[in-house]
Amino acid sequence: MTETKDDNRTRDETPGLDLLKEELVRYLGARMDHTLAKAGDSLTGATGQLLDIAENGGALPKAATRILGGESPLKAIAGEKLKGLMGGLLGKTREALGGKGGGRSGTTKVTSIIESLDVGLPIRAVYDHWTEYEKFSGFTKGVRHVSQEDEITTNWKAKVGPSTRGWKATITEQVPDERVAWTSEGAKGTTHGCVSFHELTPTLTRVVLVVEYYPSGFFEKTGNLWRAQGRRLRLDFKHFQRYATLTSEEAEGWRGEIRDGEVVRTHEEAVEEEEAEAEDADEDDQVEDDAYADEDEVQDVEEEYDEEEVGQR
Structure with missing residues (x-):
């Protein structure tokens, strides 16, 4: 070829x-x-x-x-x-992180936060300040915006490090002047939290905060290793202490009660009950004052009678 x-x-x-x-x-x-x-x-x-x-x-x-x-x-x-x-x-x-290739396999590491601080106010005032969630963006560094959907649901936007995170929080339990428990769901993670209020003296209240944060996604899990979320939350907790102690505003708060994620007593019902209890207490005080006044009057009459009897003798 x-x-x-x-x-x-x-x-x-x-x-x-x-x-x-x-x-x-x-x-x-x-x-x-x-x-x-x-x-x-x-x-x-x-x-x-x-x-x-x-x-x-x-x-x-x-x-x-x-x-x-x-x-x-x-x-x-x-x-x-x-x-x-x-x-x-x-x-x-x-x-x-317990996974391969940034996937969902393995055990997710959890950030646990347990903090307590004392506020020099009566327990009712501290509790009421805490339940005014829409004001949090005014005194914290991390919270950017809070909107209230209903009695149990709030939407939050906060800055963590260089980025902004959003989530929806649902209150699972709320007892006035005692505790508030919640869960939250967001694109970057979920939380379970509880804040409780403890009276140390009539003008000193201890606030205990317990939160578990479950990150979602590779970068959020990496940030969790550096405890960025925990540092942000601890700092804002101290800002609450500063605000509640120094503000001249009187908080109205939300006085309703929530059990198992359902409202069992509305704010209006709670306020009416408190006002009724206050009126009953005032009436009791008035009855007691009247009773003391009657006793004083009887004693005065007896003393006057004794003096007249002595004079006649």
């Missing part, structure tokens, strides 16, 4: 291309060896790889490909080493 002219040309040019590639690799290796002489053994080792390829053949490493593309040898090798370092770091982070 007769070879064509194109077949002869291809066969003749192949050795020339191989020689050009070999010389190029040798030149590249020599140049890298000169450039990276002061960069340490970890960088100059790449030169040996190139020389080995020139002598024994093989594929060019990624760093060499980047150099052929126009990058400086130092930048190319440093870039590849950085990619390797970041890959190892991401792998360890995923392993620490």
Whole structure:
């Protein structure tokens, strides 16, 4: 079978291309060896790889490909080493989070927050300030906006680190002047929390806050490792203490009662009951005052009678 002219040309040019590639690799290796002489053994080792390829053949490493593309040898090798370092770091982070590839497998780490602080106010005043959720954005640093949907549901937007998070909170239990428990659902995580109020003296109240935060998503889980959410919540808790102690505004609060996520007594009903109890207490005090007044009057009459009897004698 007769070879064509194109077949002869291809066969003749192949050795020339191989020689050009070999010389190029040798030149590249020599140049890298000169450039990276002061960069340490970890960088100059790449030169040996190139020389080995020139002598024994093989594929060019990624760093060499980047150099052929126009990058400086130092930048190319440093870039590849950085990619390797970041890959190892991401792998360890995923392993620490209990999942593979940032998925949902494994055990999610939980941020648990337990804090307490004392406020120099009666327990009713502290409780009422806490239940005015829409005012939180005015005195905290993290909360950006709060809107109240109904008696048990509120929508929150807060800043955590460089980003803003939003979630919906549902109150599961609320007893006036005692405790408020809630759960929340958001794109980046869920929480279970409870705040309780304890009277130390008539003008000093202790507030205990317990929250569990369950992050969702790779970046949120990574942020959880640095406890960013916990630091934000603790700081805003102290801002509540400052606000409640120093504000001159009298809080109305929400005096209703919630059990198992349902309102069992509305705010209006609670206020009416409190007013009725106050009226009954006032009536009792009046009856007691009248009784004391009658006793004093009887005593005065008896003393007057005794004096008259003595005078007649």
